[in-house]
Each structure stands twice: as structure tokens, then as C-alpha cells.
Amino acid sequence: xxxxxxxxxxxxxxxxxxxxxxxxxxKKLYQILRKHVDExxxxxxxxxxxxxxxxxxxxxxRPTVRQALSALANEGYIRKHxxxxxxxxxxxxxxxxxSVSGTTSAVGDRNLRTKIIVKPVLIPWPxxxxxxxxxIERESxxxxxxxxxxxxxxxxxxxxxxxxNINLPRITARKFENRSLFKILRDHYQVEIKGGEQRIKxxxxxxxxxxxxxxxxxxxxxxxxRKMETNVNGLYLYSSIYCNTHKYxxxxxx
Amino acid sequence: xxxxxxxxxxxxxxxxxxxxxxxxxxKKLYQILRKHVDExxxxxxxxxxxxxxxxxxxxxxRPTVRQALSALANEGYIRKHxxxxxxxxxxxxxxxxxSVSGTTSAVGDRNLRTKIIVKPVLIPWPxxxxxxxxxIERESxxxxxxxxxxxxxxxxxxxxxxxxNINLPRITARKFENRSLFKILRDHYQVEIKGGEQRIKxxxxxxxxxxxxxxxxxxxxxxxxRKMETNVNGLYLYSSIYCNTHKYxxxxxx
DNA sequence: TAAATTAACTTGTATATACAAGTAAAAAAT
DNA sequence: ATTTTTTACTTGTATATACAAGTTAATTTA
Numbered sequence: 395x396x397x398x399x400x401x402x403x404x405x406x407x408x409x410x411x412x413x414x415x416x417x418x419x420x421k422k423l424y425q426i427l428r429k430h431v432d433e434x435x436x437x438x439x440x441x442x443x444x445x446x447x448x449x450x451x452x453x454x455x456r457p458t459v460r461q462a463l464s465a466l467a468n469e470g471y472i473r474k475h476x477x478x479x480x481x482x483x484x485x486x487x488x489x490x491x492x493s494v495s496g497t498t499s500a501v502g503d504r505n506l507r508t509k510i511i512v513k514p515v516l517i518p519w520p521x522x523x524x525x526x527x528x529x530i531e532r533e534s535x536x537x538x539x540x541x542x543x544x545x546x547x548x549x550x551x552x553x554x555x556x557x558x559n560i561n562l563p564r565i566t567a568r569k570f571e572n573r574s575l576f577k578i579l580r581d582h583y584q585v586e587i588k589g590g591e592q593r594i595k596x597x598x599x600x601x602x603x604x605x606x607x608x609x610x611x612x613x614x615x616x617x618x619x620r621k622m623e624t625n626v627n628g629l630y631l632y633s634s635i636y637c638n639t640h641k642y643x644x645x646x647x648x
Numbered sequence: 649x650x651x652x653x654x655x656x657x658x659x660x661x662x663x664x665x666x667x668x669x670x671x672x673x674x675k676k677l678y679q680i681l682r683k684h685v686d687e688x689x690x691x692x693x694x695x696x697x698x699x700x701x702x703x704x705x706x707x708x709x710r711p712t713v714r715q716a717l718s719a720l721a722n723e724g725y726i727r728k729h730x731x732x733x734x735x736x737x738x739x740x741x742x743x744x745x746x747s748v749s750g751t752t753s754a755v756g757d758r759n760l761r762t763k764i765i766v767k768p769v770l771i772p773w774p775x776x777x778x779x780x781x782x783x784i785e786r787e788s789x790x791x792x793x794x795x796x797x798x799x800x801x802x803x804x805x806x807x808x809x810x811x812x813n814i815n816l817p818r819i820t821a822r823k824f825e826n827r828s829l830f831k832i833l834r835d836h837y838q839v840e841i842k843g844g845e846q847r848i849k850x851x852x853x854x855x856x857x858x859x860x861x862x863x864x865x866x867x868x869x870x871x872x873x874r875k876m877e878t879n880v881n882g883l884y885l886y887s888s889i890y891c892n893t894h895k896y897x898x899x900x901x902x
Numbered sequence: 903t904a905a906a907t908t909a910a911c912t913t914g915t916a917t918a919t920a921c922a923a924g925t926a927a928a929a930a931a932t
Numbered sequence: 933a934t935t936t937t938t939t940a941c942t943t944g945t946a947t948a949t950a951c952a953a954g955t956t957a958a959t960t961t962a
Contacts, residue, residue, distance in 0.1 A: 418944080445913070456947095458945080463913095478955060644849070699942080711918090731923075731925035732925060732926085732942060
């Protein structure tokens with residue numbers, strides 16, 4: 395018995411391998427600028443360098459720079475004004491809960507604490523899941539976790555997360571206290587959230603939810619069911635989020 | 649007494665006037681394709697003509713066509729797949745409530761009826777408004793209206809709208825039954841919603857809201873406060889929306 | 903001094919071109 | 933017949949260029 399090897403040009407293969415994780419220039423610039431906004435190097439209201447300046451700084455042509463900027467504009471990080479320039483938007487981090495980022499970034503990282511209620515465990519998917527699942531997802535099982543998010547020591551979010559166990563080695567061993575699940579996925583697994591869908595309801599607090607969110611039973615609670623698409627084919631993130639909106643509203647840009 | 653006329657080249661002025669309402673090519677294509685999707689000429693899952701075909705069909709170059717397509721993709725009308733093509737997304741109309749379009753399009757126009765509770769009237773702005781107002785907005789007064797939206801004869805949305813009275817002649821005379829406010833603004837005033845922000849809460853139904861939405865007092869209701877930016881400088885639309893989410897969820901893509 | 907014009911920026915729109923990379927079906931090889 | 937390769941499509945990335953149009957500040961003009 396022998397293994398048949400496909401007839402390939404190995405130098406070609408190697409080139410492809412090396413180029414596989416190649417990040418396009420416009421995406422590099424996008425990531426740099428987003429990081430600068432996130433880290434406060436550019437603050438709200440600041441003017442970004444002009445497109446021509448960015449061309450010079452990073453050695454690209456204007457269409458490439460514009461591609462990066464329009465990605466930032468689409469996600470609400472900046473707003474472009476003809477004749478003036480690109481202005482950093484007031485609260486890019488607050489897109490959060492209604493957009494691409496996770497709940498950690500939804501409130502600005504400041505006074506948010508995360509308490510793990512149920513550590514990440516690998517379980518079979520629930521019989522009746524809130525979204526339809528593919529066969530691959532069903533087969534690979536589900537990484538399940540429950541987290542309580544406290545803002546100024548008040549419980550605000552109760553998160554239940556479900557992730558298909560696809561290509562995420564050792565994820566159940568990681569620490570999720572005070573870190574965004576999304577950041578971990580991005581930094582350690584190169585998983586980027588690309589979009590998704592959600593359903594929103596106002597519901598009366600159940601016994602469990604009222605206990606965790608320290609509310610009276612039956613008082614109104616915001617309930618989000620979210621399905622998030624990633625750059626990894628077939629990998630979706632699901633979460634069911636209960637929010638105490640008595641004191642804080644959920645804020646979003648669109 | 650005489651009126652001093654600015655020294656201008658009138659042919660130049662005329663040219664500018666005529667070009668003033670000129671719509672860019674990519675925007676024309678964007679509008680055409682969006683209309684086709686809205687009207688069901690392209691249905692969910694359908695493949696749009698390829699970029700090169702669109703180039704030929706509409707006499708543009710590929711970058712221009714791509715600009716139109718990426719606008720559609722950003723708003724969730726299509727999804728692009730390298731190597732395959734642009735696929736019409738399952739429920740582009742349902743972006744509605746959480747995105748750019750109005751509530752009429754949020755549920756697909758089908759069984760939605762609109763009942764005017766308070767006809768559009770010009771009033772001064774409320775003392776304590778949910779969003780800060782500019783001086784121009786305050787001075788120009790506020791077009792106010794209340795509408796109840798029924799889905800299959802069940803009251804679902806209670807809309808309170810506020811619009812600054814800037815350059816919207818005769819708007820209080822228009823009929824808003826069963827039509828989207830946004831569509832009227834777009835078709836008659838060339839006002840396009842470009843983005844905005846919103847706050848979402850779960851609150852107990854007040855006496856008024858419970859009456860209109862046919863709910864028990866105190867039962868959970870979704871409350872949205874929205875500020876929408878337009879292409880008209882200084883013109884914002886505001887609305888306060890109460891939703892009965894017992895039967896239906898609010899759905900959104902991001 | 904005050905108004906108007908000009909100049910020097912900014913982003914917006916558009917063309918033309920080239921090659922990379924993903925997909926799917928036809929064609930060729932086994 | 934089955935597998936592999938090729939081919940012909942698709943969208944993605946990138947450059948180079950040009951002019952339009954909005955904004956702001958400096959300059960000129962009255």
C-alpha cells in the first residue's frame with residue numbers, strides 16, 4: 395500500500411502557503427487606523443490624515459487608501475466630509491451590541507467586569523435551538539458558556555454563548571474573565587466577525603434571569619438572540635443576551 | 649435703492665444648476681438594483697448579473713459597478729462571493745427597524761396597515777427632547793405625528809415622529825396612510841437617510857401605550873429612540889417607537 | 903475695512919488597466 | 933468510469949490618472 399501524492403509544483407505550493415495568510419494592503423491600513431482609534435491615538439472629532447498623506451505615509455495609491463477608509467466609515471469609526479476630511483466619530487466603540495463588536499466593547503471597557511457563571515464546556519447542541527443549524531455544526535458539538543457582565547458592579551448583561559467546535563483547539567481551557575470573547579477569537583484563532591442577524595424582544599424576567607440581573611420577577615428585560623457570521627467558512631457564533639435596561643439603554647449606530 | 653447682483657458667469661451658474669441634482673452613475677445603478685430587489689425582480693438566492701455584464705449593460709467601468717455593488721452589500725441587499733458572484737440576501741427588507749429603512753419596510757409591506765393617530769402638525773419642539781437639538785432645529789419648529797402600525801390587524805408599533813421643519817414644503821398636507829415616511833421624503837424631497845443612532849430599552853407599558861398596543865399595563869414593551877441623519881445638512885429625523893414584541897421579534901442584520 | 907476672488911487644500915466620481923484568487927464546468931488523462 | 937487537469941468564468945486587490953466639487957484661508961479688490 396502506498397499513498398498517492400498529487401502531482402504538484404512544490405515551489406508553487408510554498409508560494410501559495412506563504413501568501414495564504416497575506417493581508418491585503420488596504421486591510422492592513424484599516425487595521426492600523428482602527429487600532430489607533432481604539433487606543434485613543436485619534437480621538438472623537440479628530441481629523442485623520444488626509445488621503446494623500448496616508449498614501450505617502452503607507453506607500454499606497456489613493457484608491458487603496460480610500461478602500462481602507464470606506465471600511466472604517468461603513469463600520470462607523472469615521473465619517474467622511476467632502477472638502478474637509480475624515481473625522482473620527484464620537485463613539486465608535488459603542489456600536490457594540492447592535493453591530494459587529496462584542497458586548498465588552500459595547501460599553502467602552504471601562505467599568506465592565508465579567509463573571510463566568512458556566513465555564514466553557516463542550517456539549518451537544520440543544521434540541522430546539524434558536525437558529526437552524528447545519529449538519530457540520532450539529533456533528534461537531536457546541537462550546538457553551540454563560541457569563542454575567544457587570545457595569546459599575548451592577549449586573550447588566552447575562553450572556554449565553556454557543557460556538558460550533560470547529561477548528562478552535564484548547565478554547566475551553568482559556569480564561570474569559572474580563573476579556574472579550576471576540577478579541578480572543580480574533581487574536582488566537584484569526585476568527586473575525588463579518589456580520590450577522592439578531593432578533594430583539596422585550597420579555598418579562600424569568601426566575602433565573604431576575605436572580606442574576608437583580609430584578610423583580612416579571613419586570614421588562616431586553617432579550618437578544620444573535621447569529622454572527624465569521625470569515626471561517628461554516629463557523630457561526632450564537633448568543634442569547636438578557637439585558638437590564640432600567641438604568642442603561644442599549645446604544646447603537648447604523 | 650437697488651439690488652446689487654453678484655458678478656457671476658451665468659452660463660457657469662446654469663451648468664452648476666443643472667448638474668446640481670445630477671446623480672452619480674454608481675448611485676443610479678445602486679438605485680436600479682435596489683429597486684429590482686425590492687420589487688422581487690431578483691429574489692433571495694438569485695445571482696445578480698456579473699460585474700462585467702453590468703458594465704456592458706449600463707455602460708460603466710468595473711470600479712464604478714463595484715462601487716454600486718459594495719453599497720448594496722454594505723446595506724445587506726446582496727452578499728458577494730469571490731469566484732461565484734453577487735447573491736441576493738434572504739431578507740433585505742427586514743433590516744428595517746435596526747438599520748436605514750423605515751418600519752414599513754421592516755416587515756415587508758405585506759400585511760402592514762398604518763393608522764394615523766395624530767396628523768402631521770407643526771409644533772414647537774418639546775422642552776425636554778430625547779436628543780440634543782441645534783439652534784436651527786429649535787427655531788424652525790417641529791413636524792409632529794403619531795402613527796399606529798398594525799400587522800395582520802394587530803397593533804405592533806406605536807410611532808412618534810419628529811422632523812425639523814427645514815425645506816419640507818407642504819409636508820403636513822401629505823397623506824401618510826400605508827406609506828413609508830421615508831419613501832415620501834425620498835421621492836418628494838430627495839431626502840435620503842444616511843445613518844443614525846438609537847437607544848433601545850425594555851420598559852413596562854404605560855397607560856397610553858398599553859391602550860394603543862392592546863397590552864396589559866406594565867407588560868414589557870420595546871422602546872426605541874432614534875435619531876436619523878440625512879443627506880440634507882442639518883436635517884435629522886427623530887422617532888420614538890414602542891413595539892409589542894409578544895408575537896413578533898424585531899429582526900435585524902448587521 | 904469689508905466684500906469678493908483666488909488658491910490650496912480636502913474628498914467624490916470615473917476611466918483604463920493588470921493580475922491574483924476562488925469557483926465550477928468542460929476537457930483530458932488515467 | 934473516475935480522477936485529474938485545464939479552461940473560462942467569477943470577484944478581489946492594486947496602480948495610475950484625471951477632473952469635479954466642497955471647504956477653508958489667504959489674497960486681492962472695491
